[in-house]
Amino acid sequence: MSIEQASKMTKRSYHHGDLRRVLAEAALSLAVEEGSWDFSLRDVARKAGVSHAAPYRHYESKRELMAEIAAQGFEALRDALEAATSTSQESPGRQLARTGEAYVRFGLEQPALYRLMFGPSLVSNRPARLQDAASGAFGVLREVMRSCWTGDPGDEAVIQQQALLAWAQVHGITMLALDGWLEKGGGDAEALMERVARTWLPGFCESLSQRTALG
Amino acid sequence: MSIEQASKMTKRSYHHGDLRRVLAEAALSLAVEEGSWDFSLRDVARKAGVSHAAPYRHYESKRELMAEIAAQGFEALRDALEAATSTSQESPGRQLARTGEAYVRFGLEQPALYRLMFGPSLVSNRPARLQDAASGAFGVLREVMRSCWTGDPGDEAVIQQQALLAWAQVHGITMLALDGWLEKGGGDAEALMERVARTWLPGFCESLSQRTALG
DNA sequence: ACCTGAACACCGTTCAAGT
DNA sequence: ACCTGAACACCGTTCAAGT
Numbered sequence: 001m002s003i004e005q006a007s008k009m010t011k012r013s014y015h016h017g018d019l020r021r022v023l024a025e026a027a028l029s030l031a032v033e034e035g036s037w038d039f040s041l042r043d044v045a046r047k048a049g050v051s052h053a054a055p056y057r058h059y060e061s062k063r064e065l066m067a068e069i070a071a072q073g074f075e076a077l078r079d080a081l082e083a084a085t086s087t088s089q090e091s092p093g094r095q096l097a098r099t100g101e102a103y104v105r106f107g108l109e110q111p112a113l114y115r116l117m118f119g120p121s122l123v124s125n126r127p128a129r130l131q132d133a134a135s136g137a138f139g140v141l142r143e144v145m146r147s148c149w150t151g152d153p154g155d156e157a158v159i160q161q162q163a164l165l166a167w168a169q170v171h172g173i174t175m176l177a178l179d180g181w182l183e184k185g186g187g188d189a190e191a192l193m194e195r196v197a198r199t200w201l202p203g204f205c206e207s208l209s210q211r212t213a214l215g
Numbered sequence: 216m217s218i219e220q221a222s223k224m225t226k227r228s229y230h231h232g233d234l235r236r237v238l239a240e241a242a243l244s245l246a247v248e249e250g251s252w253d254f255s256l257r258d259v260a261r262k263a264g265v266s267h268a269a270p271y272r273h274y275e276s277k278r279e280l281m282a283e284i285a286a287q288g289f290e291a292l293r294d295a296l297e298a299a300t301s302t303s304q305e306s307p308g309r310q311l312a313r314t315g316e317a318y319v320r321f322g323l324e325q326p327a328l329y330r331l332m333f334g335p336s337l338v339s340n341r342p343a344r345l346q347d348a349a350s351g352a353f354g355v356l357r358e359v360m361r362s363c364w365t366g367d368p369g370d371e372a373v374i375q376q377q378a379l380l381a382w383a384q385v386h387g388i389t390m391l392a393l394d395g396w397l398e399k400g401g402g403d404a405e406a407l408m409e410r411v412a413r414t415w416l417p418g419f420c421e422s423l424s425q426r427t428a429l430g
Numbered sequence: 431a432c433c434t435g436a437a438c439a440c441c442g443t444t445c446a447a448g449t
Numbered sequence: 450a451c452c453t454g455a456a457c458a459c460c461g462t463t464c465a466a467g468t
Contacts, residue, residue, distance in 0.1 A: 019432085037335070040460060051434050053463080058432095062461065120252065120330055123394050134396070161410050164397065165388075168407070169380075172387025179338050181349070182379065192383065195376050234451085255441060266453050268444080273451095277442065 020058035022048050027069050028113075037112035037119070041065065063121060067130045073110070073117040074133035080106045081140040092148030099144045100170045101193050107174035108189055115178065118171075141167055169196065235273035237263050242284050243328075252327035252334070256280065278336060282345045288325070288332040289348035295321045296355040307363030312411070314359045315385050319408050322389035329389065356382055384411065 016022065026047040030039045041062040042052040059065040084102035085095050107114040122130065142163040149159055173196070176182050177189035231237065241262040245254045256277040257267040274280045299317035300310050322329040337345065357378040364374055388411070391397050392404035 016432095041462090042460070052461090053435080054433055056462070115335060118390070118394060120394070126395070161407065164391070164407060165384075165410060168387030168391050169384050170387070171391060172383030172385070173380075175333070175390060176379070176383050176386060179333060179335070180341070192376065192379060195380060231451095256443090257441070267442090268454080269452055271443070 019048070019050065019054065023050075023055055023058060023065060024068050024072070027065055028072060031069060031112040031116055032110060035112045037115045064127065066116060066119070067122055067127045069113075070117045070119070070122055071127075071130040071133040073113045074130070074137045076110075076113075077103070077106050077117075078133070078137040078140055081137060085140065085144055092144070096144050096148050096166070097196070099141060100166065100196055103141070103170040104174050104177070104189055104193050108177060111178050114174065118175070138163070138167060234263070234265065234269065238265075238270055238273060238280060239283050239287070242280055243287060246284060246327040246331055247325060250327045252330045279342065281331065281334070282337055282342045284328075285332045285334070285337055286342075286345040286348040288328045289345070289352045291325075291328075292318070292321050292332075293348070293352040293355055296352060300355065300359055307359070311359050311363050311381070314356060315381065315411060316408050318356070318385040319389050319392070319404055323392060323404055326393050330393065333386075333390075353378070353382060 023044055027039070027044045030036055030043060030047060036043075041055055044065065045052045045055055048054075055062075055065065059068075080102050081099050084098045090098070117134075126134075142160065145163040145166060146153070146159050149162070151158065170193075173189055173192050177192075182188055182192065238259055242254070242259045245251055245258060245262060256270055259280065260267045260270055263269075270277075270280065274283075295317050296314050299313045305313070332349075341349075357375065360378040360381060361368070361374050364377070366373065385408075388404055388407050392407075397403055397407065
């Protein structure tokens with residue numbers, strides 16, 4: 001290895017070689033460790049020790065950097081959900097409940113990151129990596145749903161929709177909790193999750209045909 | 216009535232007399248009619264035809280103005296939910312389903328306003344009017360839930376929690392739909408609501424004791 | 431090839447000065 | 450009593466100039 005190459009990898013003056021990753025790490029640490037979700041791109045540059053214009057050599061815009069952080073967030077969420085299901089030896093119903101619990105827990109433990117993942121600035125034209133990472137996390141939920149589904153196992157559309165419903169439920173609980181709507185209402189998010197597990201998720205595990213129509 | 220008084224009420228030069236209301240209307244129209252939820256306070260002032268510093272005579276901060284708009288949004292939501300329930304002659308279960316549908320519909324029809332109501336800038340230290348308006352809207356949901364509850368009618372805590380769960384469900388559906396997560400997933404928000412009405416809400420109408428524990 | 435510093439058009443907020 | 454215009458400290462983004 002030449003002296004120049006070694007210098008490139010260790011020295012961090014002017015050209016540091018992997019500023020893109022450093023910026024992403026700085027932004028992620030602002031969200032995860034300092035819990036701030038409305039930080040500026042200039043904050044990120046400051047944290048990384050570069051000028052406020054430097055990020056534009058590696059990201060097209062602030063939005064693109066945020067999308068990368070959000071994608072990493074969804075990947076971490078997928079890992080958390082998978083960890084909750086791989087402690088198997090349990091009934092599918094319990095696995096679904098555990099997955100839902102893990103989802104809400106992730107949001108409550110990483111409020112800034114979770115808010116960033118679902119932030120309105122990323123709504124339109126989501127980059128492929130973000131879309132894929134989100135699909136990956138949702139996929140865990142869908143597969144757990146499939147495994148505990150007692151109806152026609154070939155009915156993909158219904159399973160997909162039930163999984164979306166489950167996602168909406170845990171997302172709603174997480175968001176209401178993060179936004180402070182559950183504090184005075186008498187129920188914290190953990191208690192709500194417990195009730196979900198007791199009264200609502202079992203309903204997912206029954207086939208549609210077993211359920212009565214609205215009276 | 217003196218000439219001065221009449222002049223005060225009609226002329227809008229320099230002192231117009233009800234700039235506070237005019238500003239709120241300008242902001243609401245930016246959200247409702249132009250569909251923008253990230254407008255600036257200076258945008259509001261421009262729309263109202265005053266200088267960018269004028270709002271500070273009537274609102275302590277941008278946040279206080281936003282909170283007022285959000286409160287009006289929750290009041291409109293409460294009206295929409297009440298309108299959905301007052302077409303009675305129906306079973307409580309159907310009323311609950313209709314209320315949920317009306318909730319999601321409100322969010323889909325007023326995306327900017329709905330986002331503003333649940334925007335992260337209003338999270339901490341919510342003004343009383345905003346808190347009350349939100350409680351009012353939630354109260355409609357809770358009362359419908361109570362009326363279709365077949366379990367112990369005196370168990371306030373359980374009813375409250377079930378209502379919170381229902382809120383989380385429709386909030387989650389609305390948010391996922393607004394954020395574009397349901398487009399490629401195969402289910403739009405209306406289809407999801409239909410499934411909620413068919414498979415999930417009926418579960419709310421059964422007492423807890425009728426439900427089996429997780430297997 | 432990569433980074434900086436100045437620059438531009440914004441923003442929320444403050445305040446002396448105007449009516 | 451209410452509004453304005455200038456000012457301050459920010460922001461995202463661009464770009465000529467530096468290494």
